[in-house]
Amino acid sequence: MTMMTASQEAATKKSRRFSADFKTLGPAVALLILCLVGFLLNPAFISEGNITNLLTRSAFIGIIAVGATFVITAGGIDLSVGSMAAAIAGVMIIVMDGLVDTLGTGVLTVLTGCGLAILLGIGAGWINGALTTKGKIEAFIVTLGTMGIYRSLVTYFADGGTLSLDFEIRGTYRPVYYEGFLGLPFPVWVFIAVAICGWLLLNRTAFGRYCTAIGSNEAVARYSAIKVDRIKTMTYIIQGLCVSFATIIYVPRLGSASATTGVLWELEAIAAVIIGGTVLKGGYGRIGGTILGALILTTIGNILNFTDMISNYLNGTMQGLIIIVAVLLQRSDWTFGKKKDA
Amino acid sequence: MNIATHPSASVLEAVNISKSFGPVPVLFSVSMNVRPGEVHALIGENGAGKSTFIKILSGFHEPTSGQIQIDGANVVLPPNGAAEDLGIVLIHQELNLAEQMTVEENVFLGRELVSKGFLSRTEMRAKVQAALDEIGLTISPTDRISDLTIAQKQMVEIVKAVSRNARILIMDEPTAVLTEDETALFFKQVEKLKQSGVGIVFVSHKLREIQEIADRVTILRDGQWIDTRPAADLTPDAMAQMMVGRELSDLYPPMNEADVDAERVLEVQNLSAPGISNVSFDLRKGEILGFSGLIGAGRTAVFEALCGILPIQGGSVKLFGKDVGAMSVADARDAGLVYLTKDRKEKGLLLQKQMQPNLTLLALPKFIRNFMIDQSAEGDALERAVRRFDVRARDTSVVVGKLSGGNQQKLLLAKVMECDPRIVIIDEPTRGIDVGTKQQIYHFIAALAAEGVSVVVISSEMPEIIGLCHRVAVMREGQITGVLTGDHINENEIMRYAAGLKRGDIQ
Known part of the structure; x- marks a missing residue:
């Protein structure tokens, strides 16, 4: 869908009829059903408070997953995002605490921390990208390695315990998570902004087209004058940038970082991407689907919190089932569209 | 048995x-x-x-x-x-x-x-x-x-x-x-x-x-x-x-005489790259230059090196009279030099994508307006290309992998031509396609040359080299062993150079 004009899109839909619609709308339908189930189990599900809460929570995974959509579309994978978030959060806290004496506890300190987070995110992404492209190591291996490194760094910085943000700074920084604008918390605004930028970048720019081409067939991309290494590195940098945005809105929530910060975020982000219909082996990416995927994952947890029928401890089970079912549906969708022996 | x-x-x-x-x-x-x-x-x-x-x-x-x-x-x-x-x-x-x-x-x-x-x-x-x-x-x-x-x-x-x-x-x-x-x-x-x-x-x-x-x-x-x-x-x-089911009289188009005094658009001196060494030749405006030889003789490597896909290890390259060093594929494209791969399924086309993104992939910078891809311009380009190259598809939204080999080849040709090149290198232009499409492609190549575009045809099919080219360079084991013109372009001569039985003065 990503590469057609509106008129062609309509034509395709006509020709593939059900299958194309199903593939695009599947995650949306799933989310609607989930919401309906949530509402039936407990009408408080659609209360304004719960909906804002749900959106705010999905912002972290959602923002990271937008970055992951680029990496996966270009045929890569980034396992390090959860650890990267923890490490960035850790460094941010240490630096902001250290700046209390010189810059005080005001906005300037927080801004310095945020700026630093962005630089760290870009740097970490560049390292992942350079090692996969220039170092010619499988992305899975590289990011498995950096995942371990970042995770142990944050444990080391925290000396095995928890890094806490200075109480005064926390007061300054707090509104970034807890307050909002036009009734929506700031994290949701960040999520929306990242989503829109991501969508435009993937669907409307040459960069997005190049990501798709590289993920489909790297050789074709190379022969088509695409600077494959540069584009692939860029996807990891975008991923790093998304991680820093997520971290910036995450730190004021608890005001601390520890070895357990961001654990398994990488898997949730990848899950959101896959549920959204992006192909894991690359070549086809959907930002809209990714956002729905992130919302679906958060909604499951939220519903389980609201009901006694299924233990909250089974959250992981439900998420796992949803991922598997989503991929199964996407696959059977291919056979719907085609005649058996075509 | x-x-x-x-x-x-x-x-x-x-x-x-x-x-x-x-x-x-x-x-x-x-x-x-x-x-x-x-x-x-x-x-x-x-x-x-x-x-x-x-x-x-x-x-x-x-x-x-x-x-x-x-x-x-x-x-x-x-x-x-x-x-x-x-x-x-x-x-x-x-x-x-x-x-x-x-x-x-x-x-x-x-x-x-x-x-x-x-x-x-x-x-x-x-x-x-x-x-x-x-x-x-x-x-x-x-x-x-x-x-x-x-x-x-x-x-x-x-x-x-x-x-x-x-x-x-x-x-x-x-x-x-x-x-x-x-x-x-x-x-x-x-x-x-x-x-x-x-x-x-x-x-x-x-x-x-x-x-x-x-x-x-x-x-x-x-x-x-x-x-x-x-x-x-x-x-x-x-x-x-x-x-x-009809008379196929002229598979090959009538050959326009090459202008021997036309400017040299590409001059290659002692080019070395992985698999080739000391390759020298030149190409004139509006000329169709054939490259013949056995598979593995290094014909493809010469042009992959010139177009920035393989690294250049030595020698000099002059493009339109200007010295150029090692270029990236994008540099070569911007200078008007493009290479059409022989491996259309692995290196030429994105088989799971539709015709439009495939057509514009190489020339994509041309379609950028305000940092965005101008999709209506892309659509127009596809319409033009389908008409110009007679690409036949059930509808334009079909994925390229489902097109027949001949139509894929035409689309690939259209993709390369979308950059308005001045030098086109076509590697095995008619591999695995039927005789009707072959004829169309031959006529297209001849028309290009008549318009003043220089064309290099790399082919293992001797008749196509003989029927189409003004001059033929024959390669063997990474080197040019001879350049044939006029009546010397015949199967015997080419085979002798290709098999190493004969070595000629190059030029």
């Missing part, structure tokens, strides 16, 4: 085979029989139904109606290649070998020799070695498939088929990717197989080869059986005519 009891009785016979995919009929009551020890060629244009028909003959497709008979008895062939057990082996055009496994492992794949629960490797190795020796192939059973040339892989497929006691060997364009030398070697093996009584079905677009190797020829057109005749009764021209 089967000993035929009666030489003219057919081993495999297809009677009134029809096939429809959903509502679309592709074969109409086609009949054909294969006798032991004969080579039966199956020819027709792309889309004539050859591929479907041989898939039915080998059990990969089920016929909608009609009968398959083996030794005169009706059978229903088991699907998915299980017909191999009945002695019917199909060698696909995309060879079916496990790239990361060795020759020996591939030959015995699925029916490994086992003793006491372990693989008897020495026995298998000895058997494969014997088969390789017999066929005259100088590779080792322990070589990895990924290290072999395409021709060697093809031979491995044949060894594999023979070791399965094939009675009928069906080959889909086996010589499409072979050079003339390799083809000759390949035909020797085919002769041997014939003598041992194997019936061979042979799909090819190379009509002269068919005349050389085939005993009988069956012609299909638009899914209909046209005729089956002894090959000796047919000339290549007659075959072409029967395939197309």
